[in-house]
Amino acid sequence: MTELRVRFAPSPTGYLHVGGARTALYNWLYARRHAGTVILRIEDTDADRSKPELTQAILDSLEWLGLDWDEGPYYQSERLELYRARASQLERQGHAYPCFCPPDELQKKRQTAEAAHRAWKYDGTCRDLSEPDRARRRAQGRPWALRFRTPESGRTAFDDLVFGRIELENSEIEDFVLLRSDGQPTYHLSVVADDLDLRITHVIRGADHLSNTPKQILMYHALSSSQPVFAHLPLILGPDKQRLSKRHGATSVGAYRDQGILPEALMNFLALLGWAPPGGKEIVSPEEMVEQFDLAAASKSNAVFDPEKLAWMNSEYLRRMPLEALLPRVRGELEISGLWSSAFSGSERQRFEDSVRLLQTRARTLKDFSESGRAFFTDDFPYELEARRKFWKESRLADWLRDLAQRLSNLSSFDLEQTEKCLRDLAEEKGIRAGVLINAARVGLTGQAVAPGLFEVMRALGRERTVRRLERAAAALAPSAPDRA
RNA sequence: GGCGCUAUCGUCUAGGGGUUAGGACGUCAGAUUCUCAAUCUGAAAACCCGGGUUCGAUUCCCGGUAGCGCUACCA
Structure with a gap:
């Protein structure tokens, strides 16, 4: 049995977004589940859009999430010889041919076809050029791209681990470009060359590649090589069911980190976007995931990213x-x-x-x-307007809070029971509900209408700070105080 | 437009020829009281539509519709 090898292949044209992170996670889970090897490959063949600092940011995000890899990162920009070798192998064997069509001319043909509502596919102008013709054009110094010679009949099929059997007529597949006129490989060439070279056994990637897969399979055939197993993952959408993008706010892993999301919570959340463990548990540890993960059980339909549920999950992790x-x-x-x-x-x-x-x-x-x-964590906090409006209405509050501070400072022990008794006694003496005092004091101690239980707050702050803040609040409450609400 | 894929509560999903169609987030109501959160109790909320197969389809098949993807010398 051959070793299982998967790869995660991000493109450094942006930060690691949640979709990419989930793809990385599923690769990782699958490999760990089956004692396989995780390979990281940076797809930076698009020199214009790729940025080195983004590569580092992606690496950082993966590490932050706790996703490690066993090999790599390999950089496609450093492996150009490999792609050219594969290209010339294909050309030599007649599976590829040079195309001299100027890009703007193709563009024009495509637009014309589109305007007439006709399907467009590369028309094969250069497909059957004779050798002398080719030689002449080369001699003229005309730029050329290398195209794959797609079989004109037959069909290509494969069994996707999550989608099942996918079939496509070869006639639907155009003669796609392998090598650009500047000698750079296109995605189709570099993926196949690399997956072959790195002995990838399972290609797990986004469903946006589903339609590309037959092209790649044709290339495996042409190179008379066996193909890896494919598994495509449905896309992650925004709340409007559109593909997740900047429009939807935070989409990058780093943005969630900056919002105070825990990596383990994000990982858990992402894992459940398209997969559910057998028991239906929501909070699942990485160990449990590895134990139970199954691509065949992955969902086939796109999933909407729900930040609310992420927030809930984060709070669960925080609490536990x-x-x-x-x-x-x-x-x-x-x-x-x-x-x-x-x-x-x-x-x-x-x-x-x-x-x-x-x-x-x-x-x-x-x-x-x-x-x-x-x-x-600091004495430097504001009294929130809402809180003052709600709980600092009573005019005698300043005196009461001063009394409270006084009594608290004389308490024999500053514990939960004593402080509470102290406050309730005072309230009773003044003939008011304890809640009035409690809420007013809370605003004085935290500046907020919403905070933990008052006596626990007191304990956390300590006697000295509690007394000081109550006195400060009394001063702020006094009619003469300049910043009174 | 062509091709491909998909379709269970608002969202993530479980399930599957006969079920009160289950869970989770969110929402609403109540309990609790010291505000909020938490917690507890309860509620509303889904099988896209039409045919076929079948004693019986939400489940299987076909068609439609909708959504998404691909349709580049991007990845």
């Missing part, structure tokens, strides 16, 4: 994550947003951990720690 694992991630987020203080790993370590634990259950993304959780 052990604190020790979460801490460094939050630290990273705080560093990015300028909220990190070295004290959090020193004197204030306990407070830092308490805060993270408190925020953990309600966080949807890592961004929530630095945004809605801001007040836990």
Whole structure:
């Protein structure tokens, strides 16, 4: 039994987008499932659109997702001799021929045909040129491209691992270009040459290549070589059912990273876009995926990318994550947003951990720690307008909060029970509902109407900071305070 | 236009000749009360249409429709 070899072949003409990431993931899962080899190949034969820095960005995204590879990256731009060798082999054997048709002329013919609603296929002008004719044209220095000589009859079929049997009349396939007039290989040539050279056994790629596959199979035949097994993956669409693109907002893996999405959550989400494990579980670890992954069970229809579900899944991962694992991630987020203080790993370590634990259950993304959780990591936070409007209506609140601060500072122990009793006693004495005080205090401590339970917030902040913030809030609440709502 | 592929709740999907068509996200309502999230309970929500095969099609076949893809000297 020959070794199973798959490849992921991104083109560095953009960042790694979620569709590409899912293709990479499915390749990876399939290979890991069957003890195969993952090969990474960079398809950079389009010199105009390919950018080296994008290659690095793609590599970074793959690594971030936790998708590793065993061989490569191979760069197609460094393998041109291979493609030319294959090209001349095909030409020598009569499976390819030089075409001298000027591109603009072909363009014109194509447009004419289109205008007349006629199907257009390369008309074969140069297909049967005699050798002397060819020699003459070459002598004239006319530029030429190399075209594949497609059989004019018969049909090409293959069994796709996800789509099943696909059949196409050869007459539908035109004599496509293998080598451009500048000597650069086209995609069809380079993929086949590379997949052959790298001994790829399974080609797993986007369904946008489904229609190209017969062309490539014809090339395998012409090179009298066996063809790999093909598996095409349905496309990922935006909410409007159009192919996912910049229009839809974030499409790149990096954009989700920047939004505070965890790589394990994105991986899980992408895996379930087009495949479901036998048990129907939603949260699936990479180990479980590898164990259960099956291309034959993959969906055949396109899938809409739903950011809402991703967000939910991310919150699940956040919530289930052990604190020790979460801490460094939050630290990273705080560093990015300028909220990190070295004290959090020193004197204030306990407070830092308490805060993270408190925020953990309600966080949807890592961004929530630095945004809605801001007040836990810095004294520099605003009192939100909405919060003041909602909970700072009562005029005597300033006095009450001052009283509360006073009493809290005299508490024998600053724990959950005592602080709560302290506040409720005060509320009772003043003849108000505890909620009034609780909500007002929450705004004072966090600046927000929405935050974790008040007494837990107090504990996470510590007595000193709690008292100080309550007094500050009282001052902000006083009629004389300039920034009163 | 030609060719190819696809079609189960709004979305991701399970299922499959006889099912109350299952789950998840989202939505709505209720419980909880300290705001929100979480949690719990409940609800609304789907087999694209038409033929055929069959005792019986959502499931199998054909046609239609729709969507997507390919139709480059892009990948």
